Each structure stands twice: as C-alpha cells, then as structure tokens.
Amino acid sequence: MSELEIKRLALVEGIGGFWVNDQPAIQLGAPADGFFFKGPARSPGFNAIREPSVAYCIMLELADGQYAYGDCVTVLNLGYGGRPAPVLAQDLGKTQEVLRALFEGRRFEGFRAAAALLDSEPHQDILLRPIAFGMSQALLSAAALSARTTMARVLMREYGVQHYSLPGLAGSCGGNWKDNVDKAIARQISMFPQYAIQTREQCERLPEYVSWINARIDEIGGQGYTPDLHFDFHSSLGRMLDNNVDAICNYLSDVVSRAAGRQVYFEDPLYADTAPEAMERMAQLYEELERRGMSCRLVADEWVNAPGEAKRFAQARAAHVFQIKTPDNGSLTNTIDSIRICHEHGVLPYLGGSCNETDISVRASVHVGMAMNVWRMFTRPGLGFDEGLMVTTNEMRRTAARLEHEDAQS
Known part of the structure; x- marks a missing residue:
C-alpha cells in the first residue's frame, strides 16, 4: 500500500x-x-x-x-x-x-x-x-x-479482492421512450430502459410500451440477444393503486406477460414515507410475488440508499436487487459496504447513480463496480443514452486493459 x-x-x-x-x-x-x-x-x-x-x-x-x-x-x-x-x-x-x-x-x-x-x-x-x-x-x-x-x-x-469483473450494463433511455430503446438494442445492452415512470399516465401506458419493446427486440435485436427489462416507478404505481398489493401484483403480472419470457425488474413500485415503512411494504410485495409464482424481481432504491439501510432491507427480504445509488451513500466506502452486504445476503448488487452525475464521478464508480464485482452497472451521466454509455463503457474497457497489463507484468 x-x-x-x-x-x-x-x-x-x-x-x-x-x-x-x-x-x-x-x-x-x-x-x-x-x-x-x-x-x-x-x-x-x-x-x-x-x-x-x-x-x-x-x-x-x-x-x-x-x-x-x-x-x-x-x-x-x-x-x-x-x-x-x-x-x-x-x-x-x-x-x-x-x-x-x-x-x-x-x-x-x-x-x-x-x-x-x-x-x-x-x-x-x-x-x-x-x-x-x-x-x-x-x-x-x-x-x-x-x-x-x-x-x-x-x-x-x-x-482483499482477488478478481475483478466486467458487470453487465444497465442503460437509461431517459424520456425518449422509443429512439433510445432502439439504441440500447443496437448496442446489445444487458438491461434497459430504466425509464423513470413518474405519473399516472405513464403507469397506464407502460403495459403497451412493454409489448412494443418486446416486439422491437425481436425485430432488430439479432439472434441470441436476451436483455433484461427494468422499469423504475419511483413509487408512482403505489400512489396510483393506493399501495394495494393485489392490484399491484395484477398490474405487474400483465407487464410480465407482455415481456414474453424476458426477465423483468420493477424498481420501487410502492409508495412510503419512511425507510421502515418502505421496507415492510416491499417485503410484503416480495412475499406475495413468491406466493403467486411470479418470475419478476423487485429492485429497492430510494429508501435503501443511506448508511445502514442495506443490511436492514437485506435481512427483511425486501428486494431481490439493490440499486446502490452512489451519491446517496456518501463516501465510496459506504457504497462498497452496501455491495458487500448484497454479496453476503444473496441480493444482486446493481451499482447505480444518477443522470445528474459528472464524468469524474462516473469514472470513479466504474472502478468500484469492477473491483467489487457488482452484477449490473448503470450508464451515466445525462439522459441522452449515448453519452452515459460512452463514459461508462470506455472507462471500464480502459481499466480492464490496464489491469490485464499489470497482471501480465507481475
């Protein structure tokens, strides 16, 4: 050292x-x-x-x-x-x-x-x-x-990590519901569109949008390309359906059926005013999804991103995936602690962040994701798709090349 x-x-x-x-x-x-x-x-x-x-x-x-x-x-x-x-x-x-x-x-x-x-x-x-x-x-x-x-x-x-990895990339398609999806498919992104669904109208449009995405992947994606689909509700679905677990599961089931077998991830579908409330509601939804045998997965974000919350959410089985949002966790040491908690508790660590980050902050986060072996990494900054994918991809590939060279010289 x-x-x-x-x-x-x-x-x-x-x-x-x-x-x-x-x-x-x-x-x-x-x-x-x-x-x-x-x-x-x-x-x-x-x-x-x-x-x-x-x-x-x-x-x-x-x-x-x-x-x-x-x-x-x-x-x-x-x-x-x-x-x-x-x-x-x-x-x-x-x-x-x-x-x-x-x-x-x-x-x-x-x-x-x-x-x-x-x-x-x-x-x-x-x-x-x-x-x-x-x-x-x-x-x-x-x-x-x-x-x-x-x-x-x-x-x-x-x-004390022995091996690094190249995580799959999760592309944000921003507010452009169609053009950026085409870009994600053409670039063979592991997971998309991660579009922020904020309003009742957007919730109501989502099922038909998923049908369109599924058809578009079949049309231009090429043989063997099987991306995951990720939809971020920012609690808007819970607001629309008054956090009714049965109604929410029925809605999610419709979306999953339209994805035609592709793995679907739903982020923060429920509304809550506190972290304990969010954890309890997500745990209830997790249990009901299992009871129904639904194949979709839950992603926790907004309330899980504070020092100490990741462990509580993991122990409560409140989500299958944590989007570990780097600015919300403060020091990168807290982000790393959350990633390690995910590994310890069988939760998939998705290293996220924000479109409001900068090239400098994203590049540092790429190194964290590679070194700590996260499952997915969010492409950012910006909401135009291309710029975030470029910053994230190029830093990851440069870093991998340097690490390989260092290993070969040692």
Missing part, C-alpha cells in the same frame, strides 16, 4: 450532468411546460419544480505535483426518499475551509485511511453525503496516482 500526501485542496463550482426535480410535485400532477413544469414546488429547498444542478469540483494537489479530482453532486430527485434538500452544503467557501482543515498537508496510508476522516463527527453539517461522495472520489484517485495504478487495483488491494 502506497502513501498519499495532499499538498493543497481547492474547490470550484461546476454543474451536474442534468437538472434536479421536485419529484412529489411532478407525481402529484404538475403539468409539463416544455422542459420545465408549471406550478409551485412542494419540497423544502426548491424554488421551482425543476432547477439547474450544481457540482462542487474538488482538486487535490499531491506532494509529487500530480492532481486528483472528485465531483460532489446530488441525484436528480431530491428531498424525497430520505434524501436531503437540493443543497450540497452551507456554501462553497465553508465547505472548502472544512476540507482543507481535515486533509491539507496530511499524509495517509492508503485510500481507506484517508476516507475515514469523512466520518468526522464535528463536521457532519458540512460533510453531507454529496460532499463525502466527491471527496472520496478525489482520495481514491490520489491513492491510485500515488501507487501508479488504477483506482480498481487500489480497492482490490485494500479490500
């Missing part, structure tokens, strides 16, 4: 890869107005239903003159599912001051030792999860630069 020494730390304000939404306002019927929405915001911290995103870009100058980077960002839908309001911290200057006091001029024995400072109790009002997320990226990059290797190799060494 190589030491890393931080000479100087600086922050500059940047932008995220998309925008941020007041999700409850959209789900409760705010009408679209072009790219935006009409009506007042409902969630604390929002001045409008859709607002520009902000990123804090961290730069670490190392003792040997190299620079490491990390980006502090939030997810798209804020102020719901246990997430904070749409602020990164009190202000940029105060955040920089605290991070400088903790890290500037210090030497650390590897990534995990440096990241441990992000749990500093006196500064939790500043070291919010998006800030810890960005700072941990920069520390992981610094450890890799200091060791003259990849971030994935650093994690494998520090966590």
